[in-house]
Amino acid sequence: MAERYDVVMIGAGIGGASLAANLGTGVSVAILEAEAFPGYHTSGRSAAFYSESYGGPVVQPLTTASLPYFISAEKETGEAWLGTERGALYVGQAHQREALHQMRALYPALEMEVIGPEQVAERAPMLRPEWRAGGLWEPRVRDINTATMHQAFLRTAKRNGGVLKTGWRVTSLRREQDGWTISSGSEEIHARVIVNAAGAWADELAQLAGIAPIGLVPMRRTLVVLRVPQAEYRADAPLVLDVDGSFYFKPDAGTYWVSPHDETPSVPCDVQPEELDVAIALDRLEQATTLTISRPERSWAGLRTFAPDRAPIYGFEPTAPGFFWCAGQGGFGMQTAPAAGVLCASLIHGEPLPGALLEAGVDAEAYSPARFRATAGK
Numbered sequence: 001m002a003e004r005y006d007v008v009m010i011g012a013g014i015g016g017a018s019l020a021a022n023l024g025t026g027v028s029v030a031i032l033e034a035e036a037f038p039g040y041h042t043s044g045r046s047a048a049f050y051s052e053s054y055g056g057p058v059v060q061p062l063t064t065a066s067l068p069y070f071i072s073a074e075k076e077t078g079e080a081w082l083g084t085e086r087g088a089l090y091v092g093q094a095h096q097r098e099a100l101h102q103m104r105a106l107y108p109a110l111e112m113e114v115i116g117p118e119q120v121a122e123r124a125p126m127l128r129p130e131w132r133a134g135g136l137w138e139p140r141v142r143d144i145n146t147a148t149m150h151q152a153f154l155r156t157a158k159r160n161g162g163v164l165k166t167g168w169r170v171t172s173l174r175r176e177q178d179g180w181t182i183s184s185g186s187e188e189i190h191a192r193v194i195v196n197a198a199g200a201w202a203d204e205l206a207q208l209a210g211i212a213p214i215g216l217v218p219m220r221r222t223l224v225v226l227r228v229p230q231a232e233y234r235a236d237a238p239l240v241l242d243v244d245g246s247f248y249f250k251p252d253a254g255t256y257w258v259s260p261h262d263e264t265p266s267v268p269c270d271v272q273p274e275e276l277d278v279a280i281a282l283d284r285l286e287q288a289t290t291l292t293i294s295r296p297e298r299s300w301a302g303l304r305t306f307a308p309d310r311a312p313i314y315g316f317e318p319t320a321p322g323f324f325w326c327a328g329q330g331g332f333g334m335q336t337a338p339a340a341g342v343l344c345a346s347l348i349h350g351e352p353l354p355g356a357l358l359e360a361g362v363d364a365e366a367y368s369p370a371r372f373r374a375t376a377g378k
């Protein structure tokens with residue numbers, strides 16, 4: 001006899017974990033993960049920063065709404081989910097000054113300030129003079145202790161009675177009258193609601209269920225860890241980003257994490273860094289800073305999966321009852337996870353969104369899969 005659950009998450013990355021943690025005790029929950037441990041794929045490979053301006057204006061309310069949840073979770077668990085505010089500094093050369101103002105204009109409600117060359121130099125003295133033409137300062141940016149947050153969500157789900165099954169790759173999905181039969185080889189589980197939290201595999205999973213794909217594109221993003229001479233290291237340096245998105249870097253334990261801001265479409269896979277992207281990262285860092293460039297300590301890549309409009313997809317599939325999307329978190333799935341978990345749990349329970357989300361401007365419609373279904377959900 002197949003095990004039966006009210007809600008089954010497929011994927012134990014941050015998407016599945018944050019939603020499972022927020023479903024509460026009134027429902028039976030299972031989380032199915034293909035790999036031997038949760039966080040093997042994208043959720044274990046992020047750059048781990050929280051920035052309200054990162055991801056675009058449609059994503060920003062979810063990021064803003066997450067901050068109070070981060071802070072209250074820290075109080076409840078006694079764990080540090082966030083680092084101290086290091087701030088982010090968008091920089092540009094002389095021809096990019098206008099871009100700094102345009103970016104500022106995108107986020108009228110955020111605490112941000114366009115600053116001049118001297119203030120840029122003060123905050124990021126490693127930048128070469130030509131990269132200090134101007135800056136956009138976003139003070140509330142911090143690091144996220146992503147593994148701590150991820151583990152805490154899984155712990156909460158288990159404490160509420162949830163079950164985590166690793167090494168459980170879903171290979172078929174069959175719609176029944178009262179929900180779904182989920183199979184992995186000969187094993188079967190029954191769920192009233194299934195949650196597609198399969199990250200880069202989310203469109204493939206939809207197709208297993210006989211549902212049209214949304215057009216999600218997994219994109220490779222590379223991170224390179226560079227150890228610099230001690231005199232060049234600044235633990236308090238901000239996250240520094242090219243305003244036109246050709247690189248970013250931030251300090252971490254005596255190293256700088258550098259990304260060439262690559263977005264190379266990929267099939268869903270255990271993606272690895274390409275030598276060329278590592279070389280581009282170091283070259284861009286050398287062009288922009290006076291840091292000593294040496295052989296990188298390590299590098300990795302992960303897949304950031306985007307919907308065609310680059311907003312996440314949270315909500316019930318209009319064409320298939322009991323199929324819920326929690327996908328397309330692109331490059332912002334960590335910073336938005338606390339609020340996204342609350343939003344998705346409210347939608348599954350059919351409850352109104354909590355005031356804290358509404359006050360931050362979260363509009364569930366903006367993330368609904370119905371936006372991709374021309375005739376459904378209208």
Ligand SMILES: Cc1cc2nc3c(=O)[nH]c(=O)nc-3n(C[C@H](O)[C@H](O)[C@H](O)COP(=O)(O)OP(=O)(O)OC[C@H]3O[C@@H](n4cnc5c(N)ncnc54)[C@H](O)[C@@H]3O)c2cc1C
Nearest residue numbers: 011013014015034043047048049170199302332333334335
């Ligand atoms: C280099 C890089 C830097 C980033 N930096 C940041 C950042 O600074 N801040 C931020 O907020 N975000 C950042 N992100 C984005 C963030 O990491 C992602 O948005 C987030 O991890 C996506 O989580 P997920 O749960 O959707 O995907 P995943 O973590 O990939 O989880 C999906 C899971 O589903 C499982 N799965 C797939 N198919 C099946 C199946 N058939 N059966 C069972 N299980 C299955 C997979 O094994 C996987 O574990 C970054 C990403 C990358 C790659």
